[in-house]
Amino acid sequence: NDYGKLGRAGEAIAHSLVSSSAAGRVAYVEPFAPAPGEAQLGARNDRGLLVFSGCGTPPTGQHEVARGVVQVAELNNPVLLNFGVSEVNWWLHYEFAPVCSRTVLVAYDKLAEWDMMAPRKPVLEQVRAQLLASSDTVVGLSEGSIDDVPDASYVGHGVDRHWHDPAIDSLPEPADLAAIPRPRAVYVGALSMRFDVEAVRDLADSGLDVVLVGMAPHPALVELAERHPRIHLIGERPPEQAAAYLLHSDVGIVPHTDEPFTYSMEPHKAYNYAAAGLPTVTLNTAHAPALGPFLNATRDRKEFVDGVRTALAGGRLSPDQVAQARSLSWNRVAEAILRAA
Template sequence: MKPVDIILLSTADWDNPFWTNKQHVAVQLADRGHRVFYIDSLGLRRPSASSQDLGRMASRLKKALKAPRKVRENLWVWSPVVLPFQGYPAVRYLNKLLISCWLNFWLFRLRINKDLLWTYNPLTTRLINYKGYNKLIYHCVDEIKAQPGMPVEILEKTEQELVELSDIVFVTAPKLFETRKEWNPKTYYFPNVADFDHFSKALDSTTEIPSDLINISSPRIGFIGAISGYKVDFNLLRFVAESRPDWSLILIGKVGEGDPWTNSELLTNLPNVHLLGPRSYKELPNYLKGFDVALLPNMLNEYTESMFPMKFFEYLAAGKAVISVELPALQDFQNVVYIAKSPIDFIKGIKLSLDGLGSELEERLNIARKYTYKTRTEEMMKIVNNDGRCLSNENSYSP
């Protein structure tokens, strides 16, 4: 495909240490020669009075006073100033005026064309003049309205509108595919993937296990990700920790990420539960090397029903046995993940993996090698280049 200019409207700030689809896709597009103008999150969730949210708003104000910055070849990042409380029409109207004026100004200054608008934001039609772009791509990676603090009523209305207007819709979970394809037949299912080269460093003999992890007794049963009340089942983890005091449960991630109302007290008083806090993306293979088993202890709710866990292929790329709750998106991968049907079954799955009775290492790695950002982006751009027509008879990606 001839390189085009892409304006990518994200729902995650570029500088957030917990990278998601948005940052990875932006990098892949830039590496393919496209010029990418990455717009930081416009703040869908209503802010809380927590120090976390207040700090983020202060940081955002500082960034908003600066010009877009070039973070790597072909990739610029812009942090526009926006008013909070997007649930109110007047706020959205003012934000659209602010964003549109400044966006046009910076695109003109940087000589970036409006070839393609690639958006993750279901409020796009209320925040940006989407009609000025040659193509509109909606990449739906979550059931955003199911997250805490979201303006549900307006999101339901605008997301359906966005899906119907989009030239192409990409989704990351089977449930999202089922619902969005009813609104737009040019909807394609591409699950979340991983950077295999990065996470497979966990298998390298030269990769060192960090001192704060190696000093914790084995077996180490670990989870990496956002430790948020609507995502992680704290009751399940407490049950595991109390049932097997000889196991060490390691949780790496920010408590309350995306959900400042999270209460983690169920875990903080258990001697074999270790909340290590967030770690940089660069360090994650080192920590995964020190895990004996990797967990997906998610809540089962509207949000996770439509979620494909980003950590799944990262765990596999690191060579780890994976134990998960019954997430619908993982049903097609039962050959490389133990899907537990109850808390007791969850413990059983961990025990089987510790005893070496789970899936084979090479089988896990072979699957992980197929599901990478590079291969997925190549297939997605083939569809974009083909004006939304799939080159096969299927609307789902299966390498």
């Protein structure tokens, strides 16, 4: 229920399918949001993508929601791309599978391994098992999300669409960034969970200025930024604005806490870092195979700080490397999913 707000992979792939000659018409369906009263389902057109959003308790039994989406979107021989392994994904499968020619489970994590979900772990493990067994095809945006699924296909991630804009490299340095000394280590993304505050402290203590662009910082991080002159909390920026912060920094960082859940995902932001010309150093993440030498995945805080220092010494990516990173488009991922389906 957050279309257009978080830059989810499903949105990017849906828009890529809209522009694909192989996909025909595309509908993007959000889960129903809780609300009193009779269930309602609405649709809006966003750049050719029909986005369906519902509220209330959806009807069950006759697949009215799925049939309504297919009718309004004028879908012929529809294929279900079901993004995720949560309980709502089981409802989406139940609702849409009977009206679709094929079902494709698109995994990007193992939700049951997240510490926050510990009370619901047995349920989430069962849901994932049911989805894997019931879907015709399984693809993974990360290797860790499908490492126990022998017949699944890995497709990876893509860079955000604004990196294909020829004018992207002319973005000026943001005013609130200009006063921060270089070299700069930059992080763009959520700051509330799975973020290693101590790793950022260690990096700043080493003499490097750290720029954090993102939403909902953890209270411990806010307190640290208030006390440490080399840690700079910028606040949330839309993806197209965040690009300027990447272009005018020197190394990208992804400092996560050590959790099995994190290793089941792929660090999507590292694709955008590379598209901006930044070498990237991560802590406690899986490696993204397509990024190759652009990314150094470390396993402890000392290795992380040393890795950032080494990346800075090597400098920004070359023009050829930036072009290679920007070629890793969501269109490429969408085409891989269609081939697998």
